[in-house]
């Protein structure tokens with residue numbers, strides 16, 4: 001076991017040597033805040049910028065904030081005795097690329113080192129953390145997905161971008177993660193060992209190798225006014241356990257999660273959403289590229305028909321008008337083909353009858369009927385109903401054990417579909 005620096009009362013970032021790599025994204029200006037915060041925490045910071053990054057923010061800004069020269073040129077005009085990319089690579093305790101463009105991720109995944117930052121990344125043995133930022137269509141491009149997955153297999157770490165308004169217009173996933181989240185990830189990577197994490201991830205079984213599994217988790221939040229929303233008590237534990245177990249079995253996992261306090265899972269691509277509408281949009285975008293969907297999220301069935309832009313004033317009483325949210329499983333039913341789809345149901349009465357109805361109406365391969373006490377709990381007692389008419393009641397067990405049972409079923413399902421085709 002490894003005690004964190006925090007547990008030992010040590011400030012994990014103090015006196016650590018950090019390279020902040022900045023690339024050509026519109027979010028490059030946010031790197032200034034990251035450098036400032038790292039300096040405040042006692043880090044030594046060297047900024048390395050790609051030539052494209054210097055179009056977005058000046059080296060002078062980052063030089064002033066870091067208090068050290070900014071490295072931008074692979075072949076500087078003033079020759080130095082040391083080989084710059086090697087001395088930087090050896091100097092760093094950790095390298096964070098924030099923002100990271102699709103380009104730099106692609107280059108490193110392909111082993112290309114054609115400018116200073118990509119070369120330092122290739123040459124360093126320190127942990128490397130990428131914080132991607134880009135347009136939503138770029139972020140969901142399957143080439144980028146494959147590049148991220150490849151880098152993760154080599155132990156490179158990622159802080160997922162957020163969903164929200166994008167600088168290029170529109171709404172989607174691609175906004176640079178908040179600086180606080182990036183700082184937490186840096187602390188996490190540095191707090192176990194001065195050398196950082198192991199580069200190579202030990203993978204578990206490979207039953208799902210080559211398969212893409214889409215998992216939804218957590219609750220949704222449906223806004224009523226700028227400060228209030230409708231939600232439920234789902235913690236995300238079941239969905240995260242499924243995502244973790246699928247990843248251990250070798251699948252490429254995309255986790256679309258509503259608000260949850262659970263830490264992100266290494267090797268799992270996290271797409272954060274808030275509302276049922278956002279979850280529906282992401283599922284529809286990813287589902288066509290996946291082999292399996294496990295819909296464990298507790299999606300709100302209703303949302304306020306009108307969201308006010310100002311806070312609703314205190315008053316004697318208030319009648320709320322609610323409308324239906326998108327029914328995600330119904331929406332994707334026509335796209336199912338031979339994909340495996342499992343849903344979840346939580347009922348307070350007539351559980352089996354209602355779950356069977358949902359299984360049929362949504363064309364699922366199986367449905368997991370939760371105990372009403374499952375929301376937020378660590379353990380669950382489920383009954384799994386299959387499209388083949390079989391019903392299996394599992395005993396009370398941890399959500400991770402439930403996830404293992406469900407993934408066993410998924411593996412069996414994919415084998416059957418494969419042998420049928």
Ligand SMILES: Cc1cc2nc3c(=O)[nH]c(=O)nc-3n(C[C@H](O)[C@H](O)[C@H](O)COP(=O)(O)O)c2cc1C
Nearest residue numbers: 023024025026050052053101102103104133134135
């Ligand atoms: C205004 C503008 C904004 C851009 N924003 C991004 C971005 O947020 N993410 C991204 O991956 N590429 C973005 N690009 C494209 C990159 O700048 C381009 O791919 C460049 O080659 C990246 O080089 P680098 O990775 O070496 O920094 C943007 C380009 C322009 C002109």
